[in-house]
Amino acid sequence: MQKNQIFSSSSSKSSNIPSQFDILVIGSGAAGLYAALRLPAHLQVGLITKDTVKAGSSNWAQGGIAAAIDPSDTAHLHFEDTIKAGAGLCEPEAVQFLVENGSEAIASLLELGVSFDRHGEKLTMTLEAAHSRPRVLHSADTTGRAIVDTLAQQVLERKNIQIISQAFALSLWLNESTGNCQGISLLYQEQIIWIRSSAVILATGGGGQIFSQTTNPTVSTGDGIALAWRAGALMRDLEFFQFHPTALTIPGAPRFLISEAVRGEGAHLVDCQGQRFAFNYHPQGELAPRDVVSRAIFTHLQKTKPEPYCVYLDLQPIEAQKIRYRFPNIIKVCQQWGIDVFTQPIPVSPAAHYWMGGIVTDLDSSTSIGGLYAIGETASTGVHGANRLASNSLLECIVFAVQLSQIAVKPQVNAGDDNGYQSLPVRKKHKDWSHEMEKINSIRQKLPKLMWHSAGICRSQAILEEAIAQLNIWRSQLADLDVIQCLLKATPNQTVQLSSNQAQQQLKLAAETLNLTDMGYLILKSAAWRTESRGGHYRSDYPQTSADWQFHTLIQGDDWLQSTKVIHQAIQLS
Numbered sequence: 001m002q003k004n005q006i007f008s009s010s011s012s013k014s015s016n017i018p019s020q021f022d023i024l025v026i027g028s029g030a031a032g033l034y035a036a037l038r039l040p041a042h043l044q045v046g047l048i049t050k051d052t053v054k055a056g057s058s059n060w061a062q063g064g065i066a067a068a069i070d071p072s073d074t075a076h077l078h079f080e081d082t083i084k085a086g087a088g089l090c091e092p093e094a095v096q097f098l099v100e101n102g103s104e105a106i107a108s109l110l111e112l113g114v115s116f117d118r119h120g121e122k123l124t125m126t127l128e129a130a131h132s133r134p135r136v137l138h139s140a141d142t143t144g145r146a147i148v149d150t151l152a153q154q155v156l157e158r159k160n161i162q163i164i165s166q167a168f169a170l171s172l173w174l175n176e177s178t179g180n181c182q183g184i185s186l187l188y189q190e191q192i193i194w195i196r197s198s199a200v201i202l203a204t205g206g207g208g209q210i211f212s213q214t215t216n217p218t219v220s221t222g223d224g225i226a227l228a229w230r231a232g233a234l235m236r237d238l239e240f241f242q243f244h245p246t247a248l249t250i251p252g253a254p255r256f257l258i259s260e261a262v263r264g265e266g267a268h269l270v271d272c273q274g275q276r277f278a279f280n281y282h283p284q285g286e287l288a289p290r291d292v293v294s295r296a297i298f299t300h301l302q303k304t305k306p307e308p309y310c311v312y313l314d315l316q317p318i319e320a321q322k323i324r325y326r327f328p329n330i331i332k333v334c335q336q337w338g339i340d341v342f343t344q345p346i347p348v349s350p351a352a353h354y355w356m357g358g359i360v361t362d363l364d365s366s367t368s369i370g371g372l373y374a375i376g377e378t379a380s381t382g383v384h385g386a387n388r389l390a391s392n393s394l395l396e397c398i399v400f401a402v403q404l405s406q407i408a409v410k411p412q413v414n415a416g417d418d419n420g421y422q423s424l425p426v427r428k429k430h431k432d433w434s435h436e437m438e439k440i441n442s443i444r445q446k447l448p449k450l451m452w453h454s455a456g457i458c459r460s461q462a463i464l465e466e467a468i469a470q471l472n473i474w475r476s477q478l479a480d481l482d483v484i485q486c487l488l489k490a491t492p493n494q495t496v497q498l499s500s501n502q503a504q505q506q507l508k509l510a511a512e513t514l515n516l517t518d519m520g521y522l523i524l525k526s527a528a529w530r531t532e533s534r535g536g537h538y539r540s541d542y543p544q545t546s547a548d549w550q551f552h553t554l555i556q557g558d559d560w561l562q563s564t565k566v567i568h569q570a571i572q573l574s
């Protein structure tokens with residue numbers, strides 16, 4: 001079988017990729033890979049990814065993928081659990097679409113070769129917080145890896161898909177007369193180049209790196225959302241960030257996720273005295289919704305001020321054999337950090353995990369900009385509302401990516417015909433940016449700490465406003481830098497030739513810092529704007545959920561708007 005070609009920046013100095021594709025997919029997580037596979041096979045697809053193919057959150061997913069496929073379960077129950085977790089802001093049609101297409105999505109993954117755990121022939125399912133049934137399919141505690149490995153292998157076999165790795169999408173290329181998206185600018189092989197396409201699909205994942213404490217990989221810098229916002233796309237609910245209650249908390253160790261499935265299988269949260277405390281905060285104890293458990297830990301830590309500043313996850317209530325079978329990776333990683341999970345409780349505390357907000361999309365995954373689509377964590381499809389139900393995101397990646405098999409792609413405009421674009425690009429040199437990197441590095445270091453402090457688990461007006469003022473300073477300092485101007489002012493008729501690999505790394509760091517800063521700003525402004533608490537957004541000065549705020553936060557450019565009231569009318573599920 002003919003394998004496709006993988007382009008990567010290490011392979012050659014000259015930019016050897018086509019200047020146009022029928023479709024560009026940006027991101028190679030579950031959403032991007034699955035979309036690429038489902039796009040019509042006659043289309044030439046460029047799959048762009050800023051690191052290696054498997055570097056996204058999808059590959060790190062542990063607990064599993066939710067779908068109502070057990071005979072004791074129904075789409076209706078899955079719908080109700082999702083709506084309840086979403087705290088009044090789920091879009092019912094989107095949730096209906098998700099849960100009704102769940103079993104088909106699982107069937108498709110099984111057919112492609114994903115091996116979910118089974119008991120004999122029967123798929124095994126676990127319980128996670130706020131699910132009323134055990135409905136989370138898994139592959140030990142590395143479900144994401146099982147899915148990504150399978151999808152990546154399938155993509156490699158497809159002739160019409162070209163993977164372009166170590167390639168950083170910098171901006172969206174809009175047609176000056178129609179306003180439609182017609183490609184992207186790309187940092188690749190020491191150049192800023194422009195690639196034309198009839199449609200662009202953003203599958204760039206989340207933005208956990210906005211916060212200093214996060215379970216997310218380093219690639220999760222909110223790039224796609226930032227690019228779309230700067231291009232004028234409609235954004236929704238950016239204040240809603242989910243903080244996972246249990247990330248490993250050991251000095252020097254990454255905030256490795258300790259899956260909710262561990263609590264689902266019976267582990268207890270205990271404090272430094274060995275006391276269970278979750279039931280003091282909610283009748284569902286450890287299995288209350290994530291925001292509740294995270295806040296319970298946050299509050300308990302503030303009350304008890306332990307040293308070290310963490311609580312513990314005690315796995316002793318789970319049979320040793322089950323721990324071995326279900327959580328081999330957690331055992332391994334904890335062992336690396338000196339914790340024997342069979343005899344020692346795991347030190348944990350909350351960390352930023354999942355961004356509910358994103359680019360507004362319809363059920364067909366289209367955004368407010370023609371030719372621009374968004375899927376996966378980057379999109380705000382409406383399924384998660386103010387708080388995502390555990391294990392619904394992998395399902396969302398698959399179910400909404402399927403929609404792109406219906407994509408209507410207009411024929412390519414020949415390069416050279418389009419307004420302002422010349423087929424022979426002018427090469428433009430740039431200044432030396434070394435002296436500017438100190439400022440960029442400093443903002444990159446300080447921003448996540450400020451965001452964690454001011455827009456983390458507990459927010460309030462004065463602290464949010466202080467942080468907004470600081471972000472405004474940083475944003476204007478960034479805007480004055482030549483390296484930022486180089487990426488913001490790059491124009492389609494100019495290929496920018498960078499002087500070295502070091503300059504490429506500098507530009508990438510600058511671009512990510514710009515994206516993080518812009519997204520941090522939008523989160524802060526949205527959090528200050530919403531004067532209530534709901535789902536992942538908790539305000540100590542407005543601790544109640546208010547019926548007056550049963551609205552989405554919509555952002556376009558610098559305008560904040562309320563959506564129409566979100567109404568949960570009765571839905572007839574098939």
Ligand code: FAD
Binds near residue numbers: 055257353378391393
């Ligand atoms: P990702 O998988 O994050 O992929 C994003 C891709 O975009 C990457 O390839 C990245 O390199 C690329 N990219 C980003 N910016 C650019 C750019 N500028 N240019 C080019 N490429 C770019 N959800 C569940 O449902 N079940 C779970 O068990 C679960 N466990 C999780 C465990 C962890 C530790 C984490 C962090 C998340 C977990 N989630 C889970 C959430 C879920 O994994 C993610 O929401 C989902 O995988 C997102 O998939 P995605 O394809 O949208 O993005």
Ligand code: SIN
Binds near residue numbers: 258261354391
């Ligand atoms: C986990 O395994 O706890 C993460 C599941 C999710 O984020 O959906």
